Amino acid sequence: MTDLIKALSLPYPGRGIICGLTPDGKKAAAAYFIMGRSRNSRNRIFVENGNDVVIHPRDPALVEDPRLIIYSPVRVCGNTLIITNGDQTDTVFDGLVSGKTFEDALETRRFEPDAPNFTPRISALLSLKGPYSYKLSILKNTDGRGENCGRFTYRYEAERGVGHLIHTYQENGDPLPPFEGEPRTVKVPCGFDEWTDTIWNALNSDNRISLFTRFIDLETMAEESRIINKY
Numbered sequence: 001m002t003d004l005i006k007a008l009s010l011p012y013p014g015r016g017i018i019c020g021l022t023p024d025g026k027k028a029a030a031a032y033f034i035m036g037r038s039r040n041s042r043n044r045i046f047v048e049n050g051n052d053v054v055i056h057p058r059d060p061a062l063v064e065d066p067r068l069i070i071y072s073p074v075r076v077c078g079n080t081l082i083i084t085n086g087d088q089t090d091t092v093f094d095g096l097v098s099g100k101t102f103e104d105a106l107e108t109r110r111f112e113p114d115a116p117n118f119t120p121r122i123s124a125l126l127s128l129k130g131p132y133s134y135k136l137s138i139l140k141n142t143d144g145r146g147e148n149c150g151r152f153t154y155r156y157e158a159e160r161g162v163g164h165l166i167h168t169y170q171e172n173g174d175p176l177p178p179f180e181g182e183p184r185t186v187k188v189p190c191g192f193d194e195w196t197d198t199i200w201n202a203l204n205s206d207n208r209i210s211l212f213t214r215f216i217d218l219e220t221m222a223e224e225s226r227i228i229n230k231y
Helices: 002-007 089-099 102-106 192-202
Strands: 014-023 027-035 042-049 050-055 074-077 080-084 122-125 133-141 149-157 162-167 184-187 208-217 223-229
Touching: 002 162, 002 184, 002 192, 014 080, 014 122, 027 080, 027 133, 027 192, 042 208, 042 223, 074 089, 080 089, 089 102, 089 122, 102 122, 102 133, 102 149, 122 162, 122 192, 133 162, 192 208, 192 223
Parallel strands: none
Antiparallel strands: 014 027, 014 162, 027 208, 042 050, 050 074, 074 080, 080 122, 122 133, 133 149, 162 184, 208 223
């Protein structure tokens, strides 16, 4: 198990999702962060919309291409929380409403069409009723040419003080190399402020853009959320 600070101390992990359980076993822990190198990517802020989160341009006049940067990364569907790095949030939401599974919904999607990076689509589904568990998915190009899509889903039974991190890029580069291997196992602190501050402070200060964090009481479903926007 890796310390959160160490796991996130990369120049450019891109976009990332963390799911887990607090050490006392009482609260689900979730986080989503975005980073950016270009002016278009950095022109973003997180905005709460009820229990959901949407991404807005900080300055609409500076938007160059909204297709892969403006979306709803967080949506609530019944007793589940959906977190993704793109508009597949809506794909999963609509799939669950129509009776599909998380995996079935994502079968209709592929990695992002942003050659030469072919950015992976990462997604999470937190099942909050009954025995708490969560799934993490990554859809990524496997041939470097943008033709073949590898589909990997990981299901975790919640463990006290343990979380799992997945992000889009393995490291900084041109093109950006995709995330490799299984989600990283990380420590989850008990305090919500520590959870939020640790993640934000661990991210590269030049490239971090926005962070969303949430704790959910698994008995009462009461939520504590926070958004940090750099700009």
